[in-house]
Amino acid sequence: MNLNSLLEAILFASAQPMSINKLSELVTRDAKEVEQALEELKERLESSESGTVLVRSGQMTELVTHPEAAGVVRAVLKQELHGELTKPSLETLAILSYRGPLTRPEIEQIRGVQSTMILRNLLLRGLIEQKEDTRLGQPTFGVTVAFFKHIGVSGPEDLPDYLALRGHSAVEQALQELV
Amino acid sequence: MNLNSLLEAILFASAQPMSINKLSELVTRDAKEVEQALEELKERLESSESGTVLVRSGQMTELVTHPEAAGVVRAVLKQELHGELTKPSLETLAILSYRGPLTRPEIEQIRGVQSTMILRNLLLRGLIEQKEDTRLGQPTFGVTVAFFKHIGVSGPEDLPDYLALRGHSAVEQALQELV
Amino acid sequence: MAYEVKIEHFEGPLDLLLQLIESEKLDITSVSLLQVTEPFVKLVRENHGKIAPEDLADFLVVAAKLVYLKSKALLPSLHDDDLEEGPDLETQLRLYKTFAEAALKIAEMEKLGRSSYARTYRPLKPEVSFIPPEGITGEMLRELYRQMVRRLEPILALPKSSIERAVTIEEKIDQLRTRVSKLLQSSFHRFLSESQDRHEMVVSFLALLELVKQRIVSVEQEGHFADIRLHITTSV
Numbered sequence: 237m238n239l240n241s242l243l244e245a246i247l248f249a250s251a252q253p254m255s256i257n258k259l260s261e262l263v264t265r266d267a268k269e270v271e272q273a274l275e276e277l278k279e280r281l282e283s284s285e286s287g288t289v290l291v292r293s294g295q296m297t298e299l300v301t302h303p304e305a306a307g308v309v310r311a312v313l314k315q316e317l318h319g320e321l322t323k324p325s326l327e328t329l330a331i332l333s334y335r336g337p338l339t340r341p342e343i344e345q346i347r348g349v350q351s352t353m354i355l356r357n358l359l360l361r362g363l364i365e366q367k368e369d370t371r372l373g374q375p376t377f378g379v380t381v382a383f384f385k386h387i388g389v390s391g392p393e394d395l396p397d398y399l400a401l402r403g404h405s406a407v408e409q410a411l412q413e414l415v
Numbered sequence: 416m417n418l419n420s421l422l423e424a425i426l427f428a429s430a431q432p433m434s435i436n437k438l439s440e441l442v443t444r445d446a447k448e449v450e451q452a453l454e455e456l457k458e459r460l461e462s463s464e465s466g467t468v469l470v471r472s473g474q475m476t477e478l479v480t481h482p483e484a485a486g487v488v489r490a491v492l493k494q495e496l497h498g499e500l501t502k503p504s505l506e507t508l509a510i511l512s513y514r515g516p517l518t519r520p521e522i523e524q525i526r527g528v529q530s531t532m533i534l535r536n537l538l539l540r541g542l543i544e545q546k547e548d549t550r551l552g553q554p555t556f557g558v559t560v561a562f563f564k565h566i567g568v569s570g571p572e573d574l575p576d577y578l579a580l581r582g583h584s585a586v587e588q589a590l591q592e593l594v
Numbered sequence: 595m596a597y598e599v600k601i602e603h604f605e606g607p608l609d610l611l612l613q614l615i616e617s618e619k620l621d622i623t624s625v626s627l628l629q630v631t632e633p634f635v636k637l638v639r640e641n642h643g644k645i646a647p648e649d650l651a652d653f654l655v656v657a658a659k660l661v662y663l664k665s666k667a668l669l670p671s672l673h674d675d676d677l678e679e680g681p682d683l684e685t686q687l688r689l690y691k692t693f694a695e696a697a698l699k700i701a702e703m704e705k706l707g708r709s710s711y712a713r714t715y716r717p718l719k720p721e722v723s724f725i726p727p728e729g730i731t732g733e734m735l736r737e738l739y740r741q742m743v744r745r746l747e748p749i750l751a752l753p754k755s756s757i758e759r760a761v762t763i764e765e766k767i768d769q770l771r772t773r774v775s776k777l778l779q780s781s782f783h784r785f786l787s788e789s790q791d792r793h794e795m796v797v798s799f800l801a802l803l804e805l806v807k808q809r810i811v812s813v814e815q816e817g818h819f820a821d822i823r824l825h826i827t828t829s830v
Contacts, residue, residue, distance in 0.1 A: 237481065237483040238464055244465060244467065245480040246466075246488065246491050248467055248478075249712075249714060251430065252714075280463060280464075284459060284465075285459075287424035299427075302416065304416045305424030305428075308421060308441055309428040312425050315441065317725055329738075330742070331739065344539050345539075346742060347742060348535055349545075353431055360717060361725040362725060386726040387730055387732055388731075389732060396733055401740070409750050410746050427713065430714070430715045431715070470710060479712055479713075483708065485708045485709050489709075499701075499705075500701070500704060503606070505704075506693060506694060508697070509694075513693070513696060524681060525686075525693060527606055527652060527656065527686060528605075528606035529648055529649060529652055529752075532752070563710075564709055565704065566700060566704050566708075567703065567706065567710055574700070580692065
C-alpha cells in the first residue's frame, strides 16, 4: 500500500487532527517522507474529485468533508438528531426506563442485539445519559430526568407495572445466565 | 459536486452504515441513481488507490478503512484483533452470506442442528441482523456490513466462489427440497 | 476402527457424519452412509455427556435416520412415516459440505487479520440537546418491555425443551430396534420366503450377505441344513 493511502486510512479512522510526528511514528517513516506523502494525498483527493479534503495547519493535519458538501453533511447530522426513533431505539429506552442503569453488554443480553449505534443516538438526543457507576469496567446508562418528565412520570416507580417488570425473572435470568 | 463525491462526504460524516433509502432521501435522488453513484464511488476509490473502501451488504453501505491498512489502523484505534470466530459461527455466516436472508428453520435444515444460540451470538456481535422480510411467519436473517469489514471484503461478491455457490443448481435444488 | 482416534471434536451431527465419511475417504453416497452408521451411533452414545443438551436431539435424529436406512436395506418392507419425513440425509449432507468448505475459506480470510474499520465517531456538538420521540407513553414502554421478555423466554427454556425432544427421539429409536429385531428373529428361511420370486430371493440373499459382512446382522446356524437365525447387532 502507498504511504499516502496508509496515511489517509489513519486520518480517516482517527477522525481528529494528527501531528506529522505522530503519523511518522505510526508508519515508522521519517517526517520528511510523511510530509511528502501528505502532499501527494492532498493532490490525489483533489484530482480524483473526492468528497473529502486534507486540511493542514502547521504540524497538524486532518481529513474533513469537502466544503461543497457542507449543506448535505449538516442535513445528515440533523437527521440523526431529529429522525423518528426506530423500534430498537424505543426498546432500549424501555429497558433503561424500567431496569436501568445498565451497561451496554447488559442491554444487549436483554435485547439480544448489538446496540452500540442505538446508544450513541439516544445519548445524542439527550434521552439517556452515562451514569456515575461502572460495572465490570463498563459504563452504565440510564434514561434522563427530562425523558421521564416528557412521558409524564416523576421516576421509574410511576411506570405501569413497574415492580413486576423491573424484577421479571426472564430478564434477571438473561442477565445472569446468558453471558 | 458529483453525486458520488457527495455520497462519499455523507458516509464520511455519518461514520456508520447507511441505507440506500436514507442516502437517496438526503440527496433527493432516486434509489437507482444512488446505487449507480455508489458503484462509481467504489470504482473511484479502487482506481485512485484510496486508503478507504466502500462495503456493501444488501441495502446497507459504509465507508471504511482499506483492509491492507488493518495493522496500523488497529494501532491508531488501540484495538485488539477480534477473537476468532468459532466453527458453528463461520458455518452460519457462510450460509447467510452466500444464500441469505434465511429463516432460522432454513438455517437449521442446512446445519442439521438447532441454531437459536448461534444466531443469538451473531446478533449480539452485530455480525448478522434481522431483516424486514419474513417467510412463513418467521423472521429472516442476513449478514451485516460489520461481518464483511471483519474479514476484509467489500461485499458478498468478493467471497470465494460466490457466484458458483450462489447460483449453483445442485445447491439450489437441495435447498428447495430442504425448505 | 480407524475413526475412533481421529474424531475428537465435532460441532453437529452433520459435521460428525462428514468427518466419518471423509476419514474413510468415501464419497457421500447412500452406501457410505450405511458404512458409517455404526461408528456414528457409537460416537453419539459415547459422547452423550459431552454433547450440549440442546444439541443432543439433533444428533439422535440423524442416528435414527441412519439406523432406519440400515434397517430398510435389510427389510425393504419397513416403513416409518416420521423417519421418512424431511430431507434425505444424502442431499442434506452434500449441501452441508458445500457450506462447511466455504466456512473454512472464510476462516482463512479471517486469520489474515485484514479487517476494515469505521471512522471513529466524534459528535460535532458536545452539548447535548433534548429531542424526545413524539407521542411516547409509559404504556408503550411497558408493551415494548413485555415484547422483549417474550423474546427471551423461549431462549431461556431451550435446554429444557431440547432434553424433552431428545427423550422422544430416543424412544423412537428403541421402537425401531424392537420392530427390526422382531422381524429378524424370524428365521432366514422366512426371510427368504418373503421374497416374491427367485430373482428377489437372490437379491435378498446378497443383501443379507452384505449386512453380515458389515456386522449389522449376525447369523447363527445350529447345524448343517438347520434354519439360520438372524440377529440385528446395530443398536443405539
